[in-house]
Amino acid sequence: MTDRRRYPSDLSDARWALVEPTLTAWRQARTARALAFGRPPEHDLRDLLDAILYVDRTGIPWRYLPHDYPPHQTVYAHFARWQRDGVFEQLNGLLRRLVRASEGRDPEPTACIIDSQSVKTSTNAPAATQGVDVGNKIAGRKRNIDTDTIGLLLTVLVTAASVQDSTAGQHLLTAVAADHPTVRKTWADMGYKTAVIEHGATLGIDVEIVRRDPTTRGFVVQPRRWVVERTFGWLMNHRRLARDYEALPARSEAMIHVAMINLMTRRLTNETTPTWRGT
Template identity: 70%
Template sequence: MTEPRPYPSDLSDARWALIEPVLTAWRAERRSGALDIGRPPEHDLRTICNAILYNRTSIPWRYLPHEYPPWQTAYAYFALWQKDGIFDQLTGLLRRHVRTAAGRDPEPTACVIDAQSVKTSPNVPATSQGYDAGKKIAGRKRSIVVDTLGLLLAVLVTAAGISDSAAGLPLLTQIAATQPAITKAWADSAYRTTVIDGAAALGIDVGVVRKDPATKGFTPLPRRWVAERTLGWLMLHRRLTRDYEALPTRSEAMIHIAMIDLIARRLTGENTPTWRDT
């Protein structure tokens, strides 16, 4: 019997080699801490990863192809990895590899912050949604912090009605704790006095990049365009064209997964298939 053909989203050997040590260590730690280890896990980690990556197509979890483990198993691992911070860990590991390959210091000293409002699917609880009057979008808001290469440092998903300023300060507080080398950030004018003053107390100087009122049409703005490009990269993952996740934390995990896939392909020189290719 011939092996089934891999899906375009499946991990190559090279990409699996990048993330396998982290996941293997996670499984070993969980099993060593169990009171009764019992029988070995039924599904290998690479197959579970492939199932999670396949979900970038925006299908419901229960619609996963039968070649993968049961959808309940795939989702359980997805939830566990989100809760245990595995996606954050993988994003950081791969980001450091990319920065080193680009001749940069592994840890950044500057960052860019921006936000994007997206519509939600019907399964998203109304309590976690809001209305962005500026963008005229009912749904959720993704606030991201990226380094100067556009690689993800932190993400916060809130109701769309939450102002950029209200989401920005918690994000920069997180950055100050996890990325102590960062002393400079750039943002747009939506991040007003509260963020600037709060970040200054954390040792981060926030520079506001404003658009020239006389400029018409789209014009890439210095520094800010890096974060806007990252948001564009994320939208190439069809799962992220809307917010399908019931919990905001799961939505943040999906953004990390998209970035992990993108960075891993960059490191291995592989093309990234997108929903526009189908």
């Protein structure tokens, strides 16, 4: 790590210790190839991850990164490589298991909750990756997520906003069944219709639709589903996620993983997430 002024989004020593082995292993696996081309690693891994966290937390464009971070081209190149190599997903899985174990739970969940969130896009997003969510009257993309029962991310799928929840839900369940075979129960809202329930049955997952009481008026906390709604609230504390700024849906998914990595490392080290609310 270079000697520079620290930003609120930067990793503490304790948080860095949680993710350093994974990133170091990634670099070591590629060092031989880099040396073969005469390009040894030049930048500190911690500085690179700090820069990515800075973008995710503050919402700035890559080229607006402060100059005491590595060059923005280098930071984005590593962000893209880590996304393609599944490093963010690997870290998310590692940290999720640590959080669950620290709270006295089994490392792998047996139940989950699925939901979606439609968000507007920026001009960076190609038109082919966008759509219109007629129900919510939003043109852009849709974030479909699957969390465990304490709100930690299991799976994320970013699609055009026009993609139906029932279609995305089937993809989420397939991914959950493959990556988390212990899951046997899923809660969802009314948007996930018969096709999702039937698909879950073929995977050995019982999908239960949480129905709103028609006699209630105004906002009412829904059983089980409030957990995934809270997760969306956690994500929206990261200004890069207030709108979808990424050109590729896969990079949008990576930004969500980065936000969860930020949240879980703080949770494991009992560090609060600084906000600007009330300041």
